[in-house]
Amino acid sequence: MVDSPFQELLDATPVARDERVIDGIRTVWFAYGDPAAPPIVLVHGYRGDHHGLETIAAHLAGHRVIVPDLPGFGESAAPADTGIDAYASWLVAFVAAEAPGAPVLGHSFGSIVVAAAAAAGLDADRIVLVNPIAQPALEGPQRILSRFTLGWYRAAAAAPEAVGHAMLSSPVIVRGMSLVMTKSRDRAMRRWIHDQHDRYFSAFASRESVVGGFETSISTNVGHYAADIAQPVLLVVADRDDITPLAAQRDLATRFPDARVAVLHGTGHLVHYEQPDQVAARIRRFLAEAPAA
Numbered sequence: 001m002v003d004s005p006f007q008e009l010l011d012a013t014p015v016a017r018d019e020r021v022i023d024g025i026r027t028v029w030f031a032y033g034d035p036a037a038p039p040i041v042l043v044h045g046y047r048g049d050h051h052g053l054e055t056i057a058a059h060l061a062g063h064r065v066i067v068p069d070l071p072g073f074g075e076s077a078a079p080a081d082t083g084i085d086a087y088a089s090w091l092v093a094f095v096a097a098e099a100p101g102a103p104v105l106g107h108s109f110g111s112i113v114v115a116a117a118a119a120a121g122l123d124a125d126r127i128v129l130v131n132p133i134a135q136p137a138l139e140g141p142q143r144i145l146s147r148f149t150l151g152w153y154r155a156a157a158a159a160p161e162a163v164g165h166a167m168l169s170s171p172v173i174v175r176g177m178s179l180v181m182t183k184s185r186d187r188a189m190r191r192w193i194h195d196q197h198d199r200y201f202s203a204f205a206s207r208e209s210v211v212g213g214f215e216t217s218i219s220t221n222v223g224h225y226a227a228d229i230a231q232p233v234l235l236v237v238a239d240r241d242d243i244t245p246l247a248a249q250r251d252l253a254t255r256f257p258d259a260r261v262a263v264l265h266g267t268g269h270l271v272h273y274e275q276p277d278q279v280a281a282r283i284r285r286f287l288a289e290a291p292a293a
Contacts, residue, residue: 002195005188006055006276013058019075023093028075029068032057037064039099040283041124043091045108045131046217047210049074051200053107056272059280066099070113072209074200082212084220088116092123101125103287107272108133108243109217116220119228127229128283130236131269132222134244134252150218157211168210169202177201183240183268193273226255233259234286236279240268260286 004010016035019028030050040063042053050067051074057065071079071090079086091113095104104124106114111132118127156167167173178197182190204210226233233256237249246263253259262282267274 001199002192004055004192005186006058009058010055013054013061015054020097022097023090025071025079025090026077027068027071027090027094029066029094029098030054032065032067033061033063035064037062039064039066039102040287041095041099041102041104042067043104043106043110043114044070044073045110046213047073047201047204049200049203051196053105053272055276056105056279056283059277060283064099066102068094070110070213072205072213074203076205078205078209082209082216084112084116084216085120087113087216088120088122091117092120096123103128103283105130105283107131108269109213111222112217112220115222115225115229118231119225124231126287127231127233128236128286129222129233130279131238131241131243131271132235132249132252133217134222134248136218136221149214153211153214157207161207164207168204168207171198174198174201181242181269182274183266183270184274189274193270196273223252223255226252226259227257229256231258232286232289234282235259235261236264236271236282237261238264238267238269238271240266243269262286 013032016031019026042057042065044050044052049069053067057067069076100123102124103126104114104122105128107130111129114127156164159167174197178194182193184190235249235253237246239246250261253261264271264275264278271279
């Protein structure tokens with residue numbers, strides 16, 4: 001295992017594992033920090049698990065940071081339905097059970113899940129979307145890669161079980177994705193990011209979970225729900241994001257009733273690894289804002 005550049009902080013952050021059945025799905029989550037502190041819920045991206053957001057959690061001292069594994073990923077059980085409405089229903093139920101009224105953050109695919117849940121009545125006082133998916137994946141700057149990935153996933157779904165699973169968890173595919181999205185030039189940082197992806201990017205519950213989740217991730221985007229989200233929204237975006245360009249993020253912000261944008265420079269879609277301290281700083285400023293009249 002490769003140590004994180006933030007390992008000292010991670011080692012000093014208390015963490016507790018818990019699980020229960022949420023919306024019919026055995027759900028595992030991890031809570032970081034002081035159990036008595038105000039809660040905030042973080043929702044990770046596609047194919048990741050709670051590990052991807054724990055460095056942001058460690059930078060949010062003074063909060064109880066709750067990070068569930070999405071259904072079908074990490075330690076959570078596979079869902080019967082991988083449609084966006086099912087993910088949103090699960091998140092509404094999870095927040096109602098564990099942190100009603102708390103701020104909720106979603107990264108990447110998690111931004112779509114959070115946005116859909118917020119539009120469906122999520123009990124959260126504020127919404128934070130990190131590297132939100134602002135436009136259809138098959139129309140964005142990585143549309144060729146997205147189409148290739150869709151074809152690869154569908155081929156894996158049609159193959160025999162063992163072959164399909166091997167295709168989906170291929171170390172070559174995982175490392176290629178990691179190389180494309182990592183922007184840091186720091187060698188220690190790059191080694192850690194690649195190790196994180198090698199360890200956790202293939203921790204999915206079933207072939208159906210990962211294929212169905214991908215099809216959902218490219219079939220919708222945050223823009224579909226923006227107008228129906230009443231809570232104040234913070235978009236934390238990056239100037240080198242390969243998934244959604246900065247201009248599309250600024251356009252997305254105009255679709256919410258109440259939104260603001262924080263731009264991080266010199267990083268891309270992996271801000272949760274490369275600049276977790278900066279993400280946490282923007283979150284703190286946002287949470288400190290006075291409520292709108």
